[in-house]
Amino acid sequence: MNDTNDPDRLSRRRFLTSTATAVTIAATSTAAAPHVLAKTSGTASSEADIIPFWGSHQAGIATPQQGFVYFAAFDLVTDKRDDVIALLRRWTEVSARLTQGQTVAPLTDDVANPPVDSGEAVGLTPSRLTVTFGFGPGLFATSDGKDRYGLNKHRPEALVDLPRFNGDQLVPERTGGDLCIQACSNDPQVAFHAVRQLARLAYDAAKMRWAQPGFLAAQKDKGTPRNLMGFKDGTMNPPINSSATLDRYVWAGDDAGWMNHGSYLVARPIRIALEHWDRMKLGFQEQVMGRHKNTGAPLGGKHEKDALDLDANDADGNPIIPDNSHVRLGAPTVNDGAQILRRSYSYDNGLSFTAERWPPWRQAMEFDAGLLFLCYQSDPRTGFIKIFDNMSKFDMLNQFVTHIGGGVFACPPGAKEGGYVGQALFDIA
Ligand SMILES: C=CC1=C(C)c2cc3[nH]c(cc4nc(cc5[nH]c(cc1n2)c(C)c5CCC(=O)O)C(CCC(=O)O)=C4C)c(C)c3C=C
Numbered sequence: 001m002n003d004t005n006d007p008d009r010l011s012r013r014r015f016l017t018s019t020a021t022a023v024t025i026a027a028t029s030t031a032a033a034p035h036v037l038a039k040t041s042g043t044a045s046s047e048a049d050i051i052p053f054w055g056s057h058q059a060g061i062a063t064p065q066q067g068f069v070y071f072a073a074f075d076l077v078t079d080k081r082d083d084v085i086a087l088l089r090r091w092t093e094v095s096a097r098l099t100q101g102q103t104v105a106p107l108t109d110d111v112a113n114p115p116v117d118s119g120e121a122v123g124l125t126p127s128r129l130t131v132t133f134g135f136g137p138g139l140f141a142t143s144d145g146k147d148r149y150g151l152n153k154h155r156p157e158a159l160v161d162l163p164r165f166n167g168d169q170l171v172p173e174r175t176g177g178d179l180c181i182q183a184c185s186n187d188p189q190v191a192f193h194a195v196r197q198l199a200r201l202a203y204d205a206a207k208m209r210w211a212q213p214g215f216l217a218a219q220k221d222k223g224t225p226r227n228l229m230g231f232k233d234g235t236m237n238p239p240i241n242s243s244a245t246l247d248r249y250v251w252a253g254d255d256a257g258w259m260n261h262g263s264y265l266v267a268r269p270i271r272i273a274l275e276h277w278d279r280m281k282l283g284f285q286e287q288v289m290g291r292h293k294n295t296g297a298p299l300g301g302k303h304e305k306d307a308l309d310l311d312a313n314d315a316d317g318n319p320i321i322p323d324n325s326h327v328r329l330g331a332p333t334v335n336d337g338a339q340i341l342r343r344s345y346s347y348d349n350g351l352s353f354t355a356e357r358w359p360p361w362r363q364a365m366e367f368d369a370g371l372l373f374l375c376y377q378s379d380p381r382t383g384f385i386k387i388f389d390n391m392s393k394f395d396m397l398n399q400f401v402t403h404i405g406g407g408v409f410a411c412p413p414g415a416k417e418g419g420y421v422g423q424a425l426f427d428i429a
Pocket residue numbers: 227229231232233234235236237268270271272289291308326327328330331332340370371373384387388391401
């Protein structure tokens with residue numbers, strides 16, 4: 001297809017000319033939102049619907065979790081460093097607009113060209129849209145002895161390739177990626193729209209590799225949301241309103257060079273054998289998790305926020321919170337103090353044919369559903385890897401869950417207005 005007939009190229013040209021003048025975004029409210037908002041309605045963007053895009057940290061990490069995510073990983077298909085820079089600039093400018101409730105570029109009446117924006121978010125509020133970018137190991141790789149983008153020596157030490165964990169069944173088509181985008185919003189159509197526009201604007205520089213939408217139901221009492229296993233999930237997350245805690249466990253520090261104020265994301269789609277889980281007795285489900293299902297309290301406790309008593313034994317001398325329960329294996333005290341900021345979403349991909357691995361060895365269409373596990377940390381070696389190494393070997397939960405893909409990504413610091421996400425990396429290199 002020649003340049004004149006390729007609609008993507010035409011809209012790229014129009015996009016580049018229109019954004020040269022169009023993008024000036026004012027900083028807006030920083031008002032804190034309650035955890036997981038219900039979907040908002042109305043057409044006018046109010047300050048409460050807008051999360052500032054520009055800032056020292058990228059939004060979407062220590063931001064109160066929105067109701068929906070659309071996560072996508074991309075492969076870079078260009079061999080030119082300048083194309084990567086242009087892509088990141090374009091993605092940054094457009095994301096800043098979308099998070100303010102604007103279209104990709106001002107809409108026009110030009111009927112001779114594809115629209116500059118696909119349009120499904122027109123009339124919707126941004127609903128606290130955040131767009132968060134990450135860089136996978138492939139951005140820093142060498143290929144055929146050639147440093148792909150001249151970034152090899154700037155690959156952060158913390159951006160390690162994840163080891164193969166016990167039980168991993170990673171599908172290549174749902175694993176890895178040179179770049180990733182996590183779009184979160186209280187409106188699923190807004191989150192989808194954001195990734196759709198950015199994927200389109202990647203043109204010949206990057207192609208989508210895998211994607212996963214997810215949801216997180218708001219509780220009526222604004223309490224901790226429940227995952228598809230029916231348990232409150234997120235109770236013991238480090239508090240996002242404590243900057244000292246975030247500095248310690250989530251943000252990369254002064255010694256991280258261009259990643260200072262950034263964070264590392266580990267993303268893992270985890271399929272849950274819901275049909276199998278639903279046949280388990282309530283008492284056993286609670287032993288697996290180490291918490292009561294109804295209240296979310298740790299076994300032996302009464303209230304959700306009660307501290308785990310890992311030393312408490314029952315009358316027979318057995319630990320009340322079992323040795324191989326999920327929460328014991330995740331607790332900081334058994335992981336040299338390790339903590340991660342979990343930002344996971346349930347997912348539902350419909351049904352798929354499944355041959356069960358347990359009696360009565362049913363073969364049937366089953367829910368292809370689970371948890372898109374997303375966690376942020378200052379260093380995956382002392383965060384996810386430290387905790388999950390043990391979990392993957394001993395956790396009773398492993399009878400019900402399978403890690404089927406994922407990746408690790410360095411999420412750079414936030415961009416200054418007029419700059420682009422990841423600029424500090426390209427400016428030094
Ligand atoms: C480090 C990796 C972890 C994976 C993978 C993981 C998967 C996973 N978790 C749940 C449900 C719950 N997790 C809970 C607590 C919890 N989970 C992890 C880590 C991983 N989970 C940690 C570090 C913790 C906190 C432990 C603690 O400090 O007590 C809970 C309990 C409530 C809570 O604190 O959030 C639930 C429920 C599922 C279903 C799942 C995979 C599908």
